[in-house]
Amino acid sequence: MAVTAQNAEVVIDPRGESTRTRILDSAEYLFSEHGVNGASLRTVVAHAGVNTAAVHYHFGSKKGLLEAVFARRTITIAEERLNLLEECREGEGRPPLLQQIISAFLEPGMRDATFARLRARMAADASDETRALMARYFDHSSGQFLLALAEALPHLPPRDLHWRFHFMLGTMVYTMANPRRIQALTNNACDPSDMEASLDYLVPFLAQGFEAAPIPNAPTNIEPMLKIDRSKPHEEG
Amino acid sequence: MAVTAQNAEVVIDPRGESTRTRILDSAEYLFSEHGVNGASLRTVVAHAGVNTAAVHYHFGSKKGLLEAVFARRTITIAEERLNLLEECREGEGRPPLLQQIISAFLEPGMRDATFARLRARMAADASDETRALMARYFDHSSGQFLLALAEALPHLPPRDLHWRFHFMLGTMVYTMANPRRIQALTNNACDPSDMEASLDYLVPFLAQGFEAAPIPNAPTNIEPMLKIDRSKPHEEG
């Protein structure tokens, strides 16, 4: 617990640390609200109440700041995903239920609506750099969940499984990105910023989709293999 | 008919029209590749081989250029959607099949991969302006498809229907936006730029999801109504 503002300015280094986290908080908010290109460093430092050079002192560059924003939330998301997946396995029946796996994958990433929106923006920005950044932090847990899903759906060919995993990412990202659009479309009846309610509708929808029959005709060539089981969750850069 | 340049440069005004469409083509490509903020007017005019002032002469501003890019493709997409929906109704059984409706909704928007990517980018950019632009061009056809879906799924409460329609938009947009990510995840086995193959996997997945049982507990209040049936597909601005 910490006290703030007028009195004590929290625990550790009251100067450096508060500036750092204030920059991170402001950047996370403004990047998610206006996009990384759309939010300038000057608006970030104005929002954080710090100097322009502080960004470059602490993070080196705007790109470094983005990676720091991303890393701060992503590492815990990936950890919580794997923890929840572990709980699924320990639960009642040995092969975990499909809905449990899906929920374990989605829930940690949807708790924080602000960061979720930033992720959605970055997912839409298909540049090589951004894709590499996201892959670096998410590929491991994605691979683990592909394994778990394959276990829960043993009859499903890997090709179909991969497509449907991709579709699941899409619904998740879009729901995170666009709370307002569905609200407008439904006269404010559906509120995706209520993440719990979103999951109530999203998880059964996805589970049902995953359980659809495989697509019969293989148009071109043979099925691919799963590409997974790299031991390190991510590596610093 | 007019003749120009070396031989014949096609039909109408050989000066104005080719410049206009060259700007539109370059802007569509560069906006979709680097984002609207990420692609400057200077790179657009350099790619198009025209002068900077030509953009402002023909489109007024960068925002006007974006809207022109958007309008050119969107109007035909909305038309083709409604045509395909009409064909669904005329087909065999009177109540059109769920998969037919979904396919009619998705297919026209996924033919052009470049513009599809731009749409995905704009969908992730949740600014009021962008959302208003997309709503202006798409709300009518979306409303019609919500009606058709409600007809095909008479047992499904509107609330569930709206959520699932939202999820459908998500998978569509994400699949359009991120061809490379699923390719990397599956060792190039899944290629979303092959739109026909994408649809083969996407439509049954979504149809199955739509047919899931309704979510039982209504957490807060009463179901909303459908908000549709505005006669004009869009109005110029």
Add this chain to the structure above:
DNA sequence: TTTCAGCTTAAACAAACGCTTGATTGAGTC
């Protein structure tokens, strides 16, 4: 008290941004 690294500051840098200007071109009209 002096020293010194850690951190913050105001000010400025070159480059890139969207947009405007005034002159120039060339086909159509009288």
Add this chain to the structure above:
DNA sequence: GACTCAATCAAGCGTTTGTTTAAGCTGAAA
């Protein structure tokens, strides 16, 4: 042949971008 006018051009407008500089401040160690 003079005139009109949409269309294009080179050049530059003022502003904002990410980044750097050099000086100043602060709190703890010596």
